[in-house]
Amino acid sequence: MENYFAKKKPTVDDLIRMIADMGGRAPAIKRLPPRQAAFGDFGALDHRIVNALKKRGVEALYSHQSEAVACALAGKDCVVATPTASGKTFCYNLPVLHAALQDANARALYLFPTKALAQDQLVEFAELAALSGGDVRGFVYDGDTDPVKRRLARSEGHIVITNPDMLNSGILPHHTKWSDYFKNLTFVVVDELHTYRGVFGSHLANLFARLARICEFYGARPTFICCSATIANPEEHARALIGREVTLITESGAPASEKEVIIYNPPVVDWNTGVRRSSLFETAKIAAAALAGGISTIVFTRSRLNVELLLKSIRERLEKAGADPSMIMGYRGGYLPKERRKIERDLRSGELRGVVSTNALELGIDVGSLGLAVLHGYPGSIASAWQQIGRAGRRGAVSAAVMVASADPLDQFLAQRPEWFFKAATERARIDPYNPYIQVSHVKCSAFELPFRGGEKFGGREVDEILDYLTDYEVLHRVDEAGERRYYWQADSYPAADLSLRSATGENYTITDVTVESRPVVIGTMDRRSAPTLIFPDAIYMHGGKSYIVQSLDTEKMQCFIKEMAADYYTDGDAALRINITDDFETQGNYGWGEVVVTLTPTIFKKIKLATHENAGFGQIKLPEEQMHTTACWITMPEERQEDAGLKLAMEGLEHLIRNTAPLFLMCDRADILVTSRLKDPQLRRAALYIIDNIPGGIGLAEGAFEIKNELVKTAVGVMDSCGCKNGCPGCVGAPAGNFEIKKAVRELAGEIMAGR
Incomplete structure (x- = not known):
């Protein structure tokens, strides 16, 4: 491994030089210039807080902080939607501390989506309270809090910092023990508001309805202070979550340091098929070189499996370069809480120099000063992309972010049209509280x-x-x-x-390692929705850089038993779908949406070589079918096309494009929607393509697809046209179709659909 970072202070130019030598293209190297600060005053804040801030070198608040503090002290519910690292913590800590200093009985509830964020905030608040000289106490109240501190939190905590899960199961059901706390509840702080979308957000809206009933019972009406990363509809989203009108604050006064954002497209290795060098291994190469050169690095990827594959590849490269492979760890859902907390601590202390994560680390968890963020593929939304990019350089240093385009059509669209990414508006967050x-x-x-x-x-x-x-x-x-x-x-x-707040039905598999039969160890969990094609007998499950084989699955008790195994392949399961429309809500032209029943039957799985991604065999999945009531948007094909011999190939190409494009508009994970086509649908009696909300009961994704129907199809065609291949490839429409002019056929079909023919 060539060392591009041999200097004591490696620069962004060194990174750009390394990427240029990798043989691909960097169609965009966007310099984000530094931004000057805009300030506001301290307003009516208690003088002790003002003095404490000045001791910390804060002579004035940023303009958005000043506006948020004034709004909160006036008792107005508000939502602050400003970029990553803009100092939103002061927007709620200052008014809460002010209330506690003015009235010893005042109480506040802080709600964060993860335990890690709660621990971070307690330290931050405690430091400010100590400098202010008041006897203001804060407590984290979660599953790890010992019984003594729980009692103290209820009786003495001016602020209680918790997460939605603990509010759901540990606080609201036991509100009689919290009667004095709820009677004096003055503020409710909801941070990382943008994360509360889809199923999680729909649960949270109902959780706030429960909280409102209890507050009303005790005669309290707390003021809500909400903070969010930039999304298209922060005011509407906050209103849907908390059930109240809110004041919107979006103009950030915080300064920003210089940052280079690079979109890198791996080189084509086969011009006939358009296949490019693996984005996973290109990502590993960049991250390993940066880590070996002393640059602290965070790598984001879209799936649990990719976390493990990247971790394994980066460690192998570090070892070959003579560097310590243990300087980087994986971080994802499914790891146990203690394991994740240790990784966070080690990143802050500098003991760990790198981490490979799913979007779990997009949030404002303090993981120290990171010099580089590497995004393995487009994360699925503009908002998530900027959150991930913002994780590098959070302490003011010049930093860089590299987005490595995968073979997915949407990634290739962004690689070919980077100006679209840099100019694109953020998406709308969607929830359905009435699921x-x-x-x-x-x-x-x-x-x-x-x-x-x-x-x-x-x-x-x-x-x-x-x-x-x-x-x-x-x-x-x-x-x-x-x-x-x-x-x-x-x-x-x-x-x-x-009740699980992460799924509509609250059912999760427990994954138990039985490598040592006398000492079984629970090492993770998986929701029922994902399980049929990921954990089945003979599937390979990866965790912590190790491979395990699934020995057995108990679908009634929701238990999965795995055993460690040295495997040079991973598995990818498939399933057959049946769709039954039970209610047609609305039809416009070739588009419709309504309620459906989806039956999923697991069928086969492929074994894929880790080193080459070649197919190494297949097997049968023998599990019972799963049934789900949900909503779907459907697109019927034009009447005159029904007997067209090329319709099937054109539909499959459009299906592939929409599967990859829809999350761009719906602000959802790719797993949250199912996209499938039927050459002759038995109910619609025509060829049709379905966009299915992959959540029991639906959370508004199908309705969202129906709302943007023509724009969705138009962008899908734009993604295809941005691909440089002549006649279709895996990077745009999926598998090429021989001599059939599939790109032309998809373009014509899409035009007829949008025209309503």
Whole structure:
């Protein structure tokens, strides 16, 4: 490995030189210039806080901080949507500390999406409170908090820092122990608001409806302070989550350091097929060279499997270069909490120089000063891309970010048209608080916490129909009291304990390592939705850079048993889909959307060589079918095309393009939608392409696809046209189709669809 970073202070130019020598193209090297600060005043903040800030060298607040503080102190709910590392912490810490210094009884609830963020914020708040000289106490209250500190948090905590999961299962169901706290609750802080979208956000909206009932019961109406990275609809999203009107603050006054953002496209290795050198190994090469040269590096990738593959490849390259392979670790969902906390600590201390992560580290967790962010492929949304890019250079130093384009059509579209990426607006965050699976679960939890009155609203809507349904199934007991209906909890179970906020149905597999049979060890979890094509007998499961083979799966008890194995391949499962439309909500031209029942039957899996990505064999997946009620958007093909011999190939090309393009508009993970085509759909009686919301009950993704239908198809064609291949390749329409002019066929088909023919 050539050392491009031999100097004591490696520069961005060294990185650019290395990438240029790798043989690919860097169609965009965008310099983001430094931005000057804009300041505001301290307003009505307690003088002790102002003095504490000045001791820390803060002579004035940034303009957005000043505006947020004034808004909060006036009791107005607000949402601050400014870029990464713009100092949003002051927007809530300052008014909360002010309230605690003015009134010793004032209380605040801080809500973060992860435990790691909660630990970070406690340190930050404690330092500021100590400098202010007041007796203001803060506590983290999560699953790792010991019983003594839990009691102190309830009785003495001016601020309680927690996460949605703990609020759901550990605080709201036990509100009687928190009566003084809720009676004096003054502020609710919701940070990283943009992460609360899809299923998680839909759960959170219902969680806030439960919180609102409890606050009202104790006579409190706290002010909400929400913070978000840049998204297209922060005001609308905050309003949907908390159920209140909010003041929007978007103009950042924070300065920004210089940053170089590079989009790198690996070289073509076969001009006939358009196949490029593996983006995974190009990413590993860049990261390994940077780490070996002393540059602290964070690598982002889109899947758990890729975290493990990249970690393995980077360590092998470091070892060959004579560097310590343990300087980099993996970080993803499925790792156990203690493992993740240690990685965070080691990154902050500098013991670790690098990390390979899914989007779990997009958030504002303090992992120290990182010089380089490498994005393995476009992460799926403009907002996520800028969050990941922003993780490098957070402490003011000149830094760089490299996005390595994969073979996916959308990545190639961005590599060919980088100006689109740099000018594109961020996406809309979407939630559906009224998803029936989700709302029913939270109404049950809320009824456990406080009885419901007939006609009472929950999250802005009456829920008598749900209450009567739960009564019919003897979960609730309905009584008439003085002419008023009341619904009381009567089931034996404790509903919040079984409710997962990350999935609509709350079912997860436990993954247990039985390599040493006498000492089985739980090493991870996986949601039921992902499991059929990832963990099945004979599947390879990767964790911590090691390979395991799945020995058995208990689909009733939701348990997966794995054993360590030295495998030179990984597995990729496939499944067959059946779709039944149960309700047609709306039809326009060739587009429609409505309710569907999707039946998924796992079929086969491929074995793929780690070193070459060649197919090394296949096997059968023998698991029961899974059924899901959800929503879908469908696109019917023009009537005159039904007998066209080339229609199937054109549809498959369009399907491939939309599968990769839709997440760009819907701000969702690729796994959150299913895209499939039918040459003759038995219900629509025409050829059709489906965009399915891959969440039980749906969370608005199908409706979102219907709203942007023509734009979605138009962009899909733009992605195809940006590919330099002559007649279709894996980088645009999927597999090439021999002599058939597939690109022309897709272009013509899309034009007819958009014209409504």
